[in-house]
Amino acid sequence: MSVGVxxxxxxxxxxxxxxxxxxxxxxxxxVLKDKGVAADGFVEGWQKVFEEDFSPRRGAELVAxxxxxxxxxxxxxxxGTAAVGQYGYLGPQGEYIVALEDSASVKHVVTCTLCSCxxxxxxxxxxxxxxxxxxxxxxxxxxxxVLAEMGTDIPAEVAxxxxxxxxxxxxxxxxxxxxxxGGWSAEQLAQIVTKDCLIGVxxxxxx
Amino acid sequence: MDGIHDLAGMQGFGRVDHIADADVGGPFxxxxxxxxxxxxxxxxxxxxxxxxxxxxxxxxxEPLYYLMTPYYERYVVGVASLLVEKRVLTQxxxxxxxxxxxxxxxxxxxxxxxxxQDRSPFAVGDRVRVRDDHFAGHVRYPAYCRGKVGTVxxxxxxxxxxxxxxxxxxxxCGSEPTLHVEFTGAxxxxxxxxxxxxxxxxxxxxxxxx
Numbered sequence: 001m002s003v004g005v006x007x008x009x010x011x012x013x014x015x016x017x018x019x020x021x022x023x024x025x026x027x028x029x030x031v032l033k034d035k036g037v038a039a040d041g042f043v044e045g046w047q048k049v050f051e052e053d054f055s056p057r058r059g060a061e062l063v064a065x066x067x068x069x070x071x072x073x074x075x076x077x078x079x080g081t082a083a084v085g086q087y088g089y090l091g092p093q094g095e096y097i098v099a100l101e102d103s104a105s106v107k108h109v110v111t112c113t114l115c116s117c118x119x120x121x122x123x124x125x126x127x128x129x130x131x132x133x134x135x136x137x138x139x140x141x142x143x144x145x146v147l148a149e150m151g152t153d154i155p156a157e158v159a160x161x162x163x164x165x166x167x168x169x170x171x172x173x174x175x176x177x178x179x180x181x182g183g184w185s186a187e188q189l190a191q192i193v194t195k196d197c198l199i200g201v202x203x204x205x206x207x
Numbered sequence: 208m209d210g211i212h213d214l215a216g217m218q219g220f221g222r223v224d225h226i227a228d229a230d231v232g233g234p235f236x237x238x239x240x241x242x243x244x245x246x247x248x249x250x251x252x253x254x255x256x257x258x259x260x261x262x263x264x265x266x267x268x269e270p271l272y273y274l275m276t277p278y279y280e281r282y283v284v285g286v287a288s289l290l291v292e293k294r295v296l297t298q299x300x301x302x303x304x305x306x307x308x309x310x311x312x313x314x315x316x317x318x319x320x321x322x323x324q325d326r327s328p329f330a331v332g333d334r335v336r337v338r339d340d341h342f343a344g345h346v347r348y349p350a351y352c353r354g355k356v357g358t359v360x361x362x363x364x365x366x367x368x369x370x371x372x373x374x375x376x377x378x379x380c381g382s383e384p385t386l387h388v389e390f391t392g393a394x395x396x397x398x399x400x401x402x403x404x405x406x407x408x409x410x411x412x413x414x415x416x417x
Contacts, residue, residue, distance in 0.1 A: 025242040031304055043249075081365075098387075134222065142402065161403055166407050
């Protein structure tokens with residue numbers, strides 16, 4: 001039933017003979033539909049949610065609100081779940097939220113070294129690089145180097161703290177509000193908070 | 208399970224293929240990729256399996272296969288493996304659907320385990336040690352923190368079923384909080400690291416007083 005070394009296909013060393021990923025995925029879905037286990041449109045419905053509802057624009061909105069409203073900032077940091085709940089942004093893989101407060105002395109970075117766990121509803125689904133073995137292996141041991149390679153230079157005097165998403169807490173980073181954004185509206189501020197800022201590998205830029 | 212998936216801290220990997228804020232497009236680059244995640248929700252909604260069992264199924268892919276298989280494809284195979292193990296469908300039906308072999312995950316090495324009854328109610332500020340235990344079933348602590356001592360920085364106000372149990376579909380999963388435990392980089396990797404601290408979200412059963 002399971003693949004062993006003895007089943008490696010000559011033409012593709014390392015992998016067993018099998019249909020393409022797409023063929024196997026579609027075959028699985030069709031078999032489930034034929035058996036009445038999956039209703040027509042079930043996967044398509046979830047695809048729509050993943051593509052249209054779960055979004056880092058939500059996380060950006062929360063950050064911008066925290067930057068402009070001290071009471072909300074306090075709530076976001078003391079009870080992230082309640083703060084995110086106020087916006088109706090809780091959901092699958094985003095039911096217990098903890099916001100990580102960056103400062104002049106600490107930079108936070110989020111990972112899931114065992115698989116790919118991410119705060120889906122407020123960060124969106126994780127990007128390919130977040131799920132890569134390179135990121136999962138290296139970020140918790142040499143984050144300063146990994147961030148520098150990505151183009152994000154963290155000064156030596158700033159400590160880097162990596163959060164490994166190993167249970168049900170789902171994280172978002174609350175970055176430091178950059179210089180040069182004085183007087184900006186929450187909408188303007190939200191625009192500079194990217195998905196990568198919420199994961200912690202980028203810093204928001206004033207312009 | 209000391210599986211191939213538990214590769215945090217492993218050395219020899221190259222650059223992460225990303226420049227900060229580069230456009231990564233949408234969540235799926237091909238429509239079929241949604242079947243991996245869609246299959247998880249289907250199984251969970253119908254009470255066939257838990258998401259923990261899906262994680263464990265993916266961990267059970269033969270190591271070389273795991274390393275050579277792209278992300279969403281691993282979840283298609285993991286979900287398919289669980290559905291076969293739970294007798295919702297057969298491997299023969301999958302093979303017949305494509306006309307080619309449909310390799311699945313390797314069998315579980317364990318039947319899982321129940322949470323401990325002798326847990327301590329840790330609080331913020333406590334020094335705790337990750338139990339130095341080895342278990343062939345599904346676990347949610349990475350090997351880099353096994354046996355290490357850290358400081359509790361958060362105790363969750365919610366509780367969840369113990370992964371080592373629910374990851375095997377058991378019915379003795381209990382319900383317990385998790386602790387955010389902060390380990391210094393030096394305690395984890397000595398001089399060979401540039402991280403100041405790593406915080407791991409650990410179920411109470413995994414911890415003992417330090």
